[in-house]
Amino acid sequence: MTTPLFDTIALIGIGLIGSSIAREIRHKHLARRVVVSTRSEETLRRAAELRLGDAYTTSAAEAVHEADLVIVSVPVGASGAVAAAIAGALKPGAIVTDVGSTKASVIAQMQPHLPAHVHFIPGHPIAGTEYSGPDAGFIGLFRSRWCILTPLPDTDEAAKAQLRRFWEALGSNVDEMDPGHHDKVLAIVSHLPHIIAYNIVGTADDLETVTESDVIKYSASGFRDFTRLAASDPTMWRDICLHNKEAILEMLARFSEDLAYLQRAIRWSDGDKLFDLFTRTRAIRRSIVEAGQDTAAPDFGRHANDPVE
Amino acid sequence: MTTPLFDTIALIGIGLIGSSIAREIRHKHLARRVVVSTRSEETLRRAAELRLGDAYTTSAAEAVHEADLVIVSVPVGASGAVAAAIAGALKPGAIVTDVGSTKASVIAQMQPHLPAHVHFIPGHPIAGTEYSGPDAGFIGLFRSRWCILTPLPDTDEAAKAQLRRFWEALGSNVDEMDPGHHDKVLAIVSHLPHIIAYNIVGTADDLETVTESDVIKYSASGFRDFTRLAASDPTMWRDICLHNKEAILEMLARFSEDLAYLQRAIRWSDGDKLFDLFTRTRAIRRSIVEAGQDTAAPDFGRHANDPVE
Ligand SMILES: NC(=O)c1ccc[n+]([C@@H]2O[C@H](COP(=O)([O-])OP(=O)(O)OC[C@H]3O[C@@H](n4cnc5c(N)ncnc54)[C@H](OP(=O)(O)O)[C@@H]3O)[C@@H](O)[C@H]2O)c1
Ligand SMILES: NC(=O)c1ccc[n+]([C@@H]2O[C@H](COP(=O)([O-])OP(=O)(O)OC[C@H]3O[C@@H](n4cnc5c(N)ncnc54)[C@H](OP(=O)(O)O)[C@@H]3O)[C@@H](O)[C@H]2O)c1
Missing domain, CATH: 3.40.50.720 (NAD(P)-binding Rossmann-like Domain)
Known part of the structure; x- marks a missing residue:
């Protein structure tokens, strides 16, 4: 020993x-x-x-x-x-x-x-x-x-x-x-994703035209990924929001600005703009997998947990 | 046979x-x-x-x-x-x-x-x-x-x-x-999550204060989940945005409205509001897992794919 x-x-x-x-x-x-x-x-x-x-x-x-x-x-x-x-x-x-x-x-x-x-x-x-x-x-x-x-x-x-x-x-x-840089980096890689996830799950929960049962049954088409983050501890996340306010608000502003641009591209049926954005985001995924920070298995390898027939 | x-x-x-x-x-x-x-x-x-x-x-x-x-x-x-x-x-x-x-x-x-x-x-x-x-x-x-x-x-x-x-x-x-209801349901459970994921990955990519290397290294804190959706096929997603425009724009508007409320709660350090929202989203996750639409394994069971020491 x-x-x-x-x-x-x-x-x-x-x-x-x-x-x-x-x-x-x-x-x-x-x-x-x-x-x-x-x-x-x-x-x-x-x-x-x-x-x-x-x-x-x-x-x-x-x-x-x-x-x-x-x-x-x-x-x-x-x-x-x-x-x-x-x-x-x-x-x-x-x-x-x-x-x-x-x-x-x-x-x-x-x-x-x-x-x-x-x-x-x-x-x-x-x-x-x-x-x-x-x-x-x-x-x-x-x-x-x-x-x-x-x-x-x-x-x-x-x-x-x-x-x-x-x-x-x-x-x-x-x-x-330094602590300030840490707080900015985490605001974008962790705090914003969690806040967005909490928000979208809240939005889905509030809709009048789509029932909760619809949301649950069809969640495998994307939504379920967000519910995992949105199931994190509420005390921990309240504290993070209260204690990294400046950086989070800065990242939220950037996110909203970009979303308005995307929304406009959808409204005006600008297929080229949409295609461009949807293409460049793939490279980051690839780098994350190459850096050993995520699995390349489809769907995070969820199917690996499936019972075999 | x-x-x-x-x-x-x-x-x-x-x-x-x-x-x-x-x-x-x-x-x-x-x-x-x-x-x-x-x-x-x-x-x-x-x-x-x-x-x-x-x-x-x-x-x-x-x-x-x-x-x-x-x-x-x-x-x-x-x-x-x-x-x-x-x-x-x-x-x-x-x-x-x-x-x-x-x-x-x-x-x-x-x-x-x-x-x-x-x-x-x-x-x-x-x-x-x-x-x-x-x-x-x-x-x-x-x-x-x-x-x-x-x-x-x-x-x-x-x-x-x-x-x-x-x-x-x-x-x-x-x-x-009916097709109209399908399109609304899918707008919230699938199309909005993908659009939001593409957007946040785009935002992270554009920041001046946080490098791409920072984003990749620390992505396990939440961000990596979004990169999976944002690595989906650009042609397929361009077409979905162009072909379910009304429902997507409706859901985006609701999402943005809710996000503005959350943003305000952060700005005014309203811990109770944040805690409330962060609490009610857990129930949906639980229902999805109970309905057999996702795994209960932590982190989607990613650790199940880890090499053992
Ligand atoms: N969860 C993550 O993914 C993650 C990742 C990286 C860093 N962190 C950070 O790690 C820290 C702990 O997170 P965790 O996930 O381990 O939390 P956790 O599982 O909820 O455990 C929290 C611990 O803190 C204690 N505690 C709670 N409120 C307290 C208070 N007001 N005063 C004193 N002790 C208190 C709890 O004690 P009792 O049970 O006895 O009340 C418990 O021992 C947080 O600062 C979080 O931001 C979390
Ligand atoms: N991916 C999902 O998660 C998912 C889930 C449910 C439903 N869907 C829907 O299923 C459909 C197919 O998706 P997928 O994921 O299977 O796509 P995919 O893997 O990209 O395959 C697309 C197929 O369509 C062909 N194709 C592409 N563009 C075409 C065009 N302009 N004209 C004729 N054929 C064309 C391709 O042919 P070549 O390779 O020969 O060009 C290929 O055979 C889409 O409508 C999608 O919305 C997808």
């Missing part, structure tokens, strides 16, 4: 992301000891049943006091309160990181509370599913995915290298960028 | 849909003889290599003259020309159907050409993938999916029952509705 990367890791929040990290740590022996903390007794009990850690507590402060690495995995709107709760208990030299989907806001919320004697290195693994809670996590979630770190100026190089090694051990590629 | 449903079936167009039908006919012995016709020599040769039929011709008229069932599977904008080409060669009593994604327009294009001595019963299987051409087809595509027939008034009941049995033999459930 190799020496673990950390002696004690504290996981604050043990839902989809926290519990996937917990499973990886155990699977790969990345720590001698894992302390799990979550807000509710119920989730904590479930985490214990799943044997996600070595110790369990609803007190975040208690969880962190021996930790060399603290990973905060809660909705982004809760990160300030968590930082305030753990600040006084943190061990000098500890690395504190998070997995939140927005970065400028998390930094603004957490940094003021954290003592100078810890290394605060915000992060965001670009991996997830539409499910939540400790049962939703699994080994392999982070494999071949990117993890973005948004370190503050003057971050300790050794601490950063250590956190990088951690994510690499989980199978991720690690990138660094 | 059971008696085949039809003596001779002619397939006009042998792409994803036509070739999937061909594979099912052979697999289930639904016809004694299958004649395959397509516009280009190249596709015809490929169809022959794949042994999709018993005879092959680029002449649609030649293909249909002995057929009891003719299935037209070409882009909807081409259906009028195909009807004109086959009209004079059709056998009395033959059933003529299609698989086009729009119905009012296909009827308007085809019906004027077709002789009174054939049964024209328009149809649309609600099944597909993002791939095209004869190699993209497969057995099972129509299984557990719906096929919508939009018969004209006074359609022969026996002919309709016969066509229903055909689709049921392919594993589909068959529904009937």
Whole structure:
């Protein structure tokens, strides 16, 4: 057995992301000891049943006091309160990181509370599913995915290298960028797609001329893809919208402008314009598949799950 | 071996849909003889290599003259020309159907050409993938999916029952509705999702602040789902936009109105409104999975395709 990367890791929040990290740590022996903390007794009990850690507590402060690495995995709107709760208990030299989907806001919320004697290195693994809670996590979630770190100026190089090694051990590629750029990139690749998906599912639900039964029965023609994103956790997504407002509004404006152009092309039956747009979008799909970020199997390989006749 | 449903079936167009039908006919012995016709020599040769039929011709008229069932599977904008080409060669009593994604327009294009001595019963299987051409087809595509027939008034009941049995033999459930309702339903469940997907991929491609490399690397956070739809065949989708204009513009208007409301909620940080919308969309996802129209596996079961470590 190799020496673990950390002696004690504290996981604050043990839902989809926290519990996937917990499973990886155990699977790969990345720590001698894992302390799990979550807000509710119920989730904590479930985490214990799943044997996600070595110790369990609803007190975040208690969880962190021996930790060399603290990973905060809660909705982004809760990160300030968590930082305030753990600040006084943190061990000098500890690395504190998070997995939140927005970065400028998390930094603004957490940094003021954290003592100078810890290394605060915000992060965001670009991996997830539409499910939540400790049962939703699994080994392999982070494999071949990117993890973005948004370190503050003057971050300790050794601490950063250590956190990088951690994510690499989980199978991720690690990138660094500034928080503002992260928030813009995620606004277009993640936040806008989810908002659009929530919106179109809402629109379909409200129509008078098309029934819900119609929508459900014929959803395999495209709609069902959007319902997956629109089944994501409402708290997480409310918080993301509230905490990455500027970038999201900027991307929404661009999207709406482009949609007006497309709408006009449809209204005026401009087949050439439509054909052009519908052609150039194929190249991006190809690049994503080539980059190993999606499967080339038709329909995401759904048919691979079909019963054989 | 059971008696085949039809003596001779002619397939006009042998792409994803036509070739999937061909594979099912052979697999289930639904016809004694299958004649395959397509516009280009190249596709015809490929169809022959794949042994999709018993005879092959680029002449649609030649293909249909002995057929009891003719299935037209070409882009909807081409259906009028195909009807004109086959009209004079059709056998009395033959059933003529299609698989086009729009119905009012296909009827308007085809019906004027077709002789009174054939049964024209328009149809649309609600099944597909993002791939095209004869190699993209497969057995099972129509299984557990719906096929919508939009018969004209006074359609022969026996002919309709016969066509229903055909689709049921392919594993589909068959529904009937009027063409106008079909076009509205499909505008929301299929056409709008594709148009939105094409649009957002276009928007991402045009941004100055976010590079294409950023978009590709971090696409697993939501964006990649849209790129699948946006990789669909440009000709097919141009034709759908041109041939279901009214219904698509109506749904686009509703979508944009709802998006403006959501945008306002983000701008004014109205967390409750956001939470409400993000909550009610989950029920539809659940119904779709319960109706057997999508997999419950996280991420469409993509991880099932992952290599194990
Ligand atoms: N889901 C994804 O696809 C994904 C991907 C990348 C990053 N992220 C980010 O990862 C973080 C966690 O997401 P997740 O999907 O793991 O969420 P999750 O499955 O819903 O789990 C959330 C965890 O946070 C705790 N929590 C919820 N509200 C809290 C509050 N107000 N104060 C303190 N703790 C609270 C929950 O505790 P109790 O159950 O005990 O209440 C639970 O332990 C979020 O910041 C999200 O933006 C998510
Ligand atoms: N793809 C889906 O998901 C899906 C689902 C349900 C219904 N549909 C509908 O099914 C029909 C066929 O779609 P598909 O996906 O099978 O398309 P596809 O794979 O692109 O195949 C198209 C076929 O139509 C022929 N064709 C193309 N343009 C033509 C023209 N102008 N005149 C005559 N023939 C022409 C092609 O012939 P050559 O290759 O020889 O040029 C080929 O045989 C469309 O109406 C579509 O709306 C599609």
